[in-house]
Amino acid sequence: MTRVLVVDNHDSFVHTIVQYLRELGADCDVRPRDEVRVGDADGFDAVLVSPGPGTPEEAGVSVPLVRHAASRGQPLLGVCLGHQAIAVAYGATVTRAPELVHGRTSAISHDGRGVFAGLPSPVRMTRYHSLAVLPETVPPVLEVTARTGDGLVMGLRHRTAPVEGIQFHPESVLSEHGHRLLGNWLRDVESRISRETV
Template identity: 35%
Template sequence: MFLMIDNYDSFVYNLVSYFLEENIEMKIIRNDLVDLKYIEDLIEKGKLEGIIISPGPKSPKDCGLCNEIVKQFYKKVAIFGVCLGHQIIGHVFGAEVKKGKSPVHGKVHKIKNSGENIFKNLPKEFNVTRYHSLVVEREKLLNDFNIEAETEDGVLMALSSKNYPLYSVQFHPEAVLTEYGHEMIRNFLDLAKEWRDKNGNRS
């Protein structure tokens, strides 16, 4: 089973639908109603396959228990942060999250990516849809992260941990105008399975 942590995002069910199309089981829990003990129990029982931290209208400093979820479980189960989820992961691991040069809401931009992890077997450049005013600054981000994608003007668009199954994208893979959205979701599911096959759920 996968958990979707809902940051009170009006489009969270669009993201959920992309995951459900892959024939997985998913439970959706609001960011301030989630029980950390419940997550720990799922992990200990080997029932939790991954956690997705959804987009949302606020900031990493106002996101319920999301920061605690990342801190407590990133070594134990695969985590995928989307938009606000990406910013939360950056924030937890030392990056400054601040307003970008200008808000981008519903804008389509080309990204350059690594061709690895979330972007495995995808073109090195393609279009994604952005809905955000905050950006993750790379300068203070801990060194154990890979920069997986960025815009043509250098805005950080995706991260991955070098050592743990922790991934994030600033854009919306579920947006209609984002290319290869389904493929990125499948890649995360594959990464989550690969981690479990090698490590199980670490307690």
């Protein structure tokens, strides 16, 4: 069973994400961000950095944890605030989005790889955010994997480490294929574990 450290950035959505992951067979240890140290991740197969209020810089251990996981080759998925933490960890700018969105579904076009494997493009996902990654500041080490129709960054992936971020909420009941997206992530984690144990 895949052991996942879930960093809870004080968000009500985290419990639904954890429910999905458990339905998919993961063993989740949910810890409030104030109680997580970077080294705590070392005992897990993967890390999920949850949504939450505020900015990535205010998200406790989230930004340094992204760098730590990447340096170890440890799979990490950032959702909403966690996605923004990935951007900030590598020098991208997170700023006010053109408009605040709360529970809006948007058509997201994506590259069909990683967490998006096998999902239709565009796929409708639900957004809750007031901040967004400035696309022109995304560094070469990260690639933009998904966007809204008007060009907002909705997905990021590290080019060499198993670190991926999504701005939207796959766990929302209004999101299409959110369960499959999280399942893709867990399958990637499991295949990585299998390769390492051979």
